[in-house]
Amino acid sequence: MAGVFYFSPALLWAAQMLLAARFEALQCERPASTQEGMCHPEDDFTDPKEVNFQVKGFTFSEPFHLIVSYDWLILQSPAKPIFEGDPLVLRCQAWQNWPLTQVTFYRDGSALGPPGPNKEISITIAQKADSGHYHCSAVFRSPGPGSPETASPVALTVHELFRAPVLRVTPSAEPQEGKPVTLSCQTKLPLQRSAARLLFSFYKDGRTVRSRGPSSEFQIPTASEAHSGSYWCEAATEDNQVWKQSPKLEIRVKGPSSSAAPTILTPAPQKPDDPETTSTKPPGPLPPLPTPSSKDANSFSPPQGPDPHLYHQMGVLLKQIQDMRVLLGHLVMELRDLSSHLKLETTKGPAKHE
Known part of the structure; x- marks a missing residue:
């Protein structure tokens, strides 16, 4: 049988x-x-x-x-790894494609929307924030009241397509004036997406110095002080769905005389007068300190030499020292007037009673 x-x-x-x-x-x-x-x-x-x-x-x-x-109800997710910028489609699948109603999708326990008839949910551009544990719930439609079912959670990870780029400078971030400088925007695609193409842009002080292009390098043939500033770069996919910027990098081009530090002259401190030999009589106005005339200040002519920029700096420094002497002269006069006033007040003390 x-x-x-x-x-x-x-x-x-x-x-x-x-x-x-x-x-x-x-x-x-x-x-x-x-x-x-x-x-x-x-x-x-x-x-x-x-x-x-x-x-x-x-x-x-x-x-x-x-x-x-x-299970009676499962959540179908892509079999291949999901990267930033990829479309993501999740499907709530019933046994034998049984009709469903009140379909709800969840991420990390929170509903992604109200219940509805759609058995699919799509994310046009996936981001790392879309990673999490997903599941769905639905009600099997039948002649009766229907049977609610819940699918088991599925862990889904959106992988990083590429890291934020890092801006590198060759030979250094303080290049010498007149020398070539190369800026490199460094990042890397994963092996699974090695065939993808990235475009690179370079910026300086808030403006574009080179728009999107396939080369990750930007060259300055001859650096000058005008090239000093804050630089950063940007890497983006061809469809511009994923783009990331590098941290800012300060570049300071050194001039030919930047290695020689200017000498700062500090005036010697003056010795205060002996209080016992100081007269109580208010001193008259001090003679003005000798100050060079504008003709003398402007008549500074740098001698002919191999480095005119250095002599220009010396002229500016000399003018600053002369202005400082004038200010110090006025300050000494005011201090002496104040000292004389205080001494007169001291000598006019209260009269003694016999």
Whole structure:
């Protein structure tokens, strides 16, 4: 007598999904090489360096992890890694595509919207902030009141497409005037997206010095003091969906005489007068300190030499010293007037009673 076997709908659905997945795993999209191609689903190549590698004339496909579930409701997520800028689609799938209603999607326990009939939710441009644990809930439509079900959470990570670039300067951030300078905007794409293309821009003090281009370097053939400033760069994808800026970097171009530090002359302190020999009579106005006339100050002519910039700095320093002497003269006069006034007040003390 032939036996009769009964299988639950969940078990039949799991077997169907397993067979379908097995069929997909044994298919290759294109011939692996000139020789007979083959795929090896039992091999798990987890090293990213081994993606799309060749061994003895064979090319292996990218590995993926297959998870077979026997739940009534599951959340389907992309099998390949998701990077910044990629579109992200999540689907709330019921057993045997059973009609659903009041579908709700959640991230980290919070609902992403009100319940509705849509079994899919899409994110046009994925960002790192979209990473989290997702799940969905829905009600199976039936002639009766319906059965609410909840899918198991699925961990989803949005990987960084590339790190924020770093601006490097060659030979240094303080180059010598007249020398070439090279700015390099350094970042790197992951191996899975090595075929992508980045465009680079360079900025100085809030304005663009070179607009978007494929080269990650910006060259200044002959540096001058006008090239000093705050620089930063930007790396972006061709569709400008992902773009990141580098931290700012100060560049100071040194002139030919910047190595020689100017000498600062400090006047010697004056010795105060002896209070015992100081007269109580208010002194008259002091003779003005000798100050060079404007004719003398402007008549400074640097001698001919190999470095006229140095003589110009010396002329400016001499003018500052002369102005300081004038200010010190006025300050000494005011201090002496104040000292005489205080001494007169001291001598006019209260009269003594006999």
